[in-house]
Amino acid sequence: xxxxxxxxxxxxxxxxxxxEKIVPSILMKGTDVTVYEGNKARRLAxxxxxVVEGEAASADEVEVVLRGxxxxxxxxxxxxxxxxxxxxxxxxxxxxxxxxxxxxxxxGNAAGWCARELHGGTVICRxxxxxxxxxxxxxxxxxxxxxxxxxxxxxxxxxxxxLSGGEVVIHGNCGDMPGAEMRGGTLTIGGDCSRPCGNxxxxxxxxxxxxxxxxxxxxxxxxxxxxxxxxxxxxxGDIANRGKGRLFIRSFQYLE
Amino acid sequence: MSELLVKNAYVIDPINxxxxxxMDIAVRDGRIVEDVGPKATxxxxxxxxxxxxxxxxxxxxxxxxxxxxxxMSPEDMRAGREARRGVKHATxxxxxxxxxxxxxxxxxxxxTTLLEGAMAPLEARHTHEEFSATxxxxxxxxxxFDGNWGVMNAIRDGDQDRVAEIVGWTLSAVKGFGIKLTxxxxxxxxxxxxxxxxxxxxxxNFGVTPIEIIQAMIRACETLRLPHSVHLHCNNLGxxxxxxxxxxxxxxxxxxxxxxxxxxxxxxxxxxxxxxxWKTFCSKAEPVAYTVNNLPQIVIDMGQVMFGKTxxxxxxxxxxxxxxxxxxxxxxxxxxxxxxxxGIIPVFYRRKNLVNSIxxxxxxxxxxxxxxxxxxxxxxxxxxxxPFVKYPEIIALLMSKKYRDxxxxxxxxxxxxxxxxxxxxxxxxxxxxAVMTRAGQAKALGITGIGKGHLxxxxxxxxxxxxxxxxxxDPAQEYRKVIDAFSRTKYTIKRGRPVTxxxxxxxxxxxxxxxxxxxxxxxxxxxxxxxxxxxxxxxxSVRMSNYPVQDEYLKRSLRMETEAVF
Numbered sequence: 001x002x003x004x005x006x007x008x009x010x011x012x013x014x015x016x017x018x019x020e021k022i023v024p025s026i027l028m029k030g031t032d033v034t035v036y037e038g039n040k041a042r043r044l045a046x047x048x049x050x051v052v053e054g055e056a057a058s059a060d061e062v063e064v065v066l067r068g069x070x071x072x073x074x075x076x077x078x079x080x081x082x083x084x085x086x087x088x089x090x091x092x093x094x095x096x097x098x099x100x101x102x103x104x105x106x107x108g109n110a111a112g113w114c115a116r117e118l119h120g121g122t123v124i125c126r127x128x129x130x131x132x133x134x135x136x137x138x139x140x141x142x143x144x145x146x147x148x149x150x151x152x153x154x155x156x157x158x159x160x161x162x163l164s165g166g167e168v169v170i171h172g173n174c175g176d177m178p179g180a181e182m183r184g185g186t187l188t189i190g191g192d193c194s195r196p197c198g199n200x201x202x203x204x205x206x207x208x209x210x211x212x213x214x215x216x217x218x219x220x221x222x223x224x225x226x227x228x229x230x231x232x233x234x235x236x237g238d239i240a241n242r243g244k245g246r247l248f249i250r251s252f253q254y255l256e
Numbered sequence: 257m258s259e260l261l262v263k264n265a266y267v268i269d270p271i272n273x274x275x276x277x278x279m280d281i282a283v284r285d286g287r288i289v290e291d292v293g294p295k296a297t298x299x300x301x302x303x304x305x306x307x308x309x310x311x312x313x314x315x316x317x318x319x320x321x322x323x324x325x326x327x328m329s330p331e332d333m334r335a336g337r338e339a340r341r342g343v344k345h346a347t348x349x350x351x352x353x354x355x356x357x358x359x360x361x362x363x364x365x366x367x368t369t370l371l372e373g374a375m376a377p378l379e380a381r382h383t384h385e386e387f388s389a390t391x392x393x394x395x396x397x398x399x400x401f402d403g404n405w406g407v408m409n410a411i412r413d414g415d416q417d418r419v420a421e422i423v424g425w426t427l428s429a430v431k432g433f434g435i436k437l438t439x440x441x442x443x444x445x446x447x448x449x450x451x452x453x454x455x456x457x458x459x460x461n462f463g464v465t466p467i468e469i470i471q472a473m474i475r476a477c478e479t480l481r482l483p484h485s486v487h488l489h490c491n492n493l494g495x496x497x498x499x500x501x502x503x504x505x506x507x508x509x510x511x512x513x514x515x516x517x518x519x520x521x522x523x524x525x526x527x528x529x530x531x532x533x534w535k536t537f538c539s540k541a542e543p544v545a546y547t548v549n550n551l552p553q554i555v556i557d558m559g560q561v562m563f564g565k566t567x568x569x570x571x572x573x574x575x576x577x578x579x580x581x582x583x584x585x586x587x588x589x590x591x592x593x594x595x596x597x598x599g600i601i602p603v604f605y606r607r608k609n610l611v612n613s614i615x616x617x618x619x620x621x622x623x624x625x626x627x628x629x630x631x632x633x634x635x636x637x638x639x640x641x642x643p644f645v646k647y648p649e650i651i652a653l654l655m656s657k658k659y660r661d662x663x664x665x666x667x668x669x670x671x672x673x674x675x676x677x678x679x680x681x682x683x684x685x686x687x688x689x690a691v692m693t694r695a696g697q698a699k700a701l702g703i704t705g706i707g708k709g710h711l712x713x714x715x716x717x718x719x720x721x722x723x724x725x726x727x728x729x730d731p732a733q734e735y736r737k738v739i740d741a742f743s744r745t746k747y748t749i750k751r752g753r754p755v756t757x758x759x760x761x762x763x764x765x766x767x768x769x770x771x772x773x774x775x776x777x778x779x780x781x782x783x784x785x786x787x788x789x790x791x792x793x794x795x796x797s798v799r800m801s802n803y804p805v806q807d808e809y810l811k812r813s814l815r816m817e818t819e820a821v822f
């Protein structure tokens with residue numbers, strides 16, 4: 001089953017749309033669902049041109065395709081538990097919140113909080129993501145607990161904050177404080193970042209680029225070979241938080 | 257003129273010695289009267305347990321500390337979300353919910369009067385602002401004096417009159433209700449990185465000891481003729497072996513007032529710990545309860561701990577720092593210049609944790625071992641021991657040995673050797689519960705005279721109608737029914753107006769703030785005292801003229817005037 005949602009022309013394209021109903025397991029039962037445009041309740045068909053092809057017995061056989069300017073559509077794939085969502089352009093905030101199974105592929109950029117508190121499944125972003133990619137929410141102690149997030153572009157600040165399980169791979173650069181408060185899982189950053197893994201307790205973080213302002217509360221333990229065979233410097237920390245996380249860095253400069 | 261008639265109610269009203277009489281309650285203009293005319297609104301309470309509105313004499317629902325708990329725990333706001341409906345505001349939060357959520361949940365449980373346990377005088381405005389957003393309960397605020405520089409200087413100088421003058425002036429300036437001492441002297445010491453272990457340690461820079469502060473404040477309280485006694489959170493909270501300190505404090509409390517207690521000791525559960533460290537930690541509820549039984553001048557509240565998530569918040573800054581070192585979670589400490597401080601830590605009390613299991617048992621032991629229910633109040637020190645929504649469960653635990661045993665089977669297996677709870681067979685009856693949740697609390701607060709906590713003629717018509725048939729339900733066996741009934745009233749009536757019906761909020765009310773204004777007579781006005789003014793100008797970051805809370809902060813105000821006798 002393939003459900004194609006093409007965004008219609010909107011009078012004011014800046015008003016955000018809250019669309020937590022765009023999830024395969026809900027749309028397979030029918031596409032007559034309510035979403036919110038600003039504070040106004042709308043039917044899905046008012047905002048999108050909906051085309052449904054084929055049939056599905058379970059959510060896993062459903063593919064939802066979003067077309068057009070979807071950069072302000074929020075909460076797509078929230079609590080998703082199977083199937084596939086493909087976003088051909090950009091996507092708004094909170095894409096893939098609490099997802100437990102299935103796949104979301106964003107061909108453009110994703111806004112903030114992408115894959116927040118992921119439990120399982122896969123989120124792939126071909127472009128850049130905003131802040132708090134694969135993070136926990138405000139105040140929460142455990143963030144992403146399982147699943148895979150792969151970002152081919154850059155990520156903003158606080159990527160993988162509170163990471164406690166699963167795998168996060170960011171091929172580009174990260175902003176400030178990736179992996180802050182990490183307590184499990186693995187984080188791999190292909191490019192540069194600054195101040196990674198503050199207050200880390202457990203887990204593994206690898207930075208294949210340069211780290212600016214490395215926090216001094218990481219204990220240097222030696223060297224190891226990276227995935228490409230080149231040397232990485234190994235650290236343990238954050239000892240300020242009695243942490244035993246592991247941090248591998250290609251090159252770094254300390255916080256002054 | 258509004259009239260209301262609650263018909264066929266099964267009434268328990270301990271203050272008026274009514275214990276299970278089926279009667280009608282007539283209300284005119286918010287007061288209970290002899291009878292009303294035929295046009296009165298009628299509420300049929302047939303077969304329903306009908307009690308005076310609940311009074312909580314120690315809770316933390318408003319003020320800067322509570323609000324900071326909200327800042328610190330945004331994740332708490334994920335729970336308890338309810339959309340706006342009718343007169344009801346949207347709510348969210350569980351352990352530190354929004355003011356409206358606090359008010360609605362209390363109202364649904366039949367509570368109509370609340371005492372905010374600790375208000376820093378300098379931050380009183382914020383507390384009163386939140387009071388005005390607590391629509392369905394009458395509010396009071398105990399005012400913190402534990403580290404007040406003026407008070408401590410006066411005690412060191414041996415000037416007892418001056419202590420009373422400062423307390424009296426401050427209470428009427430900040431529209432406070434009574435005196436609260438939290439770890440007296442200890443929080444001030446904490447400002448200098450120290451703490452006091454018990455009542456005979458000296459407060460650094462002031463040369464006074466906690467017991468001197470406690471006794472001077474008790475005497476000041478009686479000098480000012482305050483309706484409520486000193487409200488004391490003892491030193492050394494939460495540490496193994498602290499029961500000795502608690503007993504030491506209790507045994508030095510004089511009996512100065514015939515009408516009420518001289519000391520209200522709060523959350524005594526946190527102060528009844530034996531052992532010398534966390535490995536030998538055990539319950540010492542027995543000696544504490546025994547002491548209370550022999551000292552009619554003392555009233556305690558349980559400070560019951562219930563399992564689950566909550567947020568601890570207290571003016572006891574050093575204690576919260578110790579808790580932080582235990583949990584290694586987020587924490588906050590705050591200093592209120594010249595007056596007090598506070599700390600906040602989210603905690604999770606676990607059944608599988610031995611210390612938490614013992615804490616849970618101690619609160620229940622205290623309530624069961626204190627013979628006179630008028631001397632033991634049912635509280636959780638909301639939200640320190642648990643959020644107040646757990647009260648119905650606590651009531652059921654106290655009424656049912658069967659329920660206690662069932663719960664006891666689920667706690668840490670080593671608890672049995674550290675507590676006496678399994679050996680206690682006492683099951684409280686309806687009357688005792690009514691005392692511990694309303695009549696006793698109102699009496700301890702000294703507000704029965706203004707019509708709180710009872711249903712006598714002329715009393716404020718705060719009535720809670722619970723959907724439970726007392727004669728037909730055996731609380732010892734059918735404890736689930738007790739929990740359900742106390743969780744949701746059929747009607748909660750505030751000032752003669754039904755405010756909730758079957759859990760539904762009916763009106764957007766307006767509360768009354770009850771405060772005390774001691775009249776001290778000429779020659780005792782501390783705001784004219786040059787030395788006091790000099791201290792104020794030198795150390796406070798506000799001017800004395802800006803310090804008092806303006807009347808506009810109180811929507812409805814009930815001033816209790818007292819005549820100080822020096």
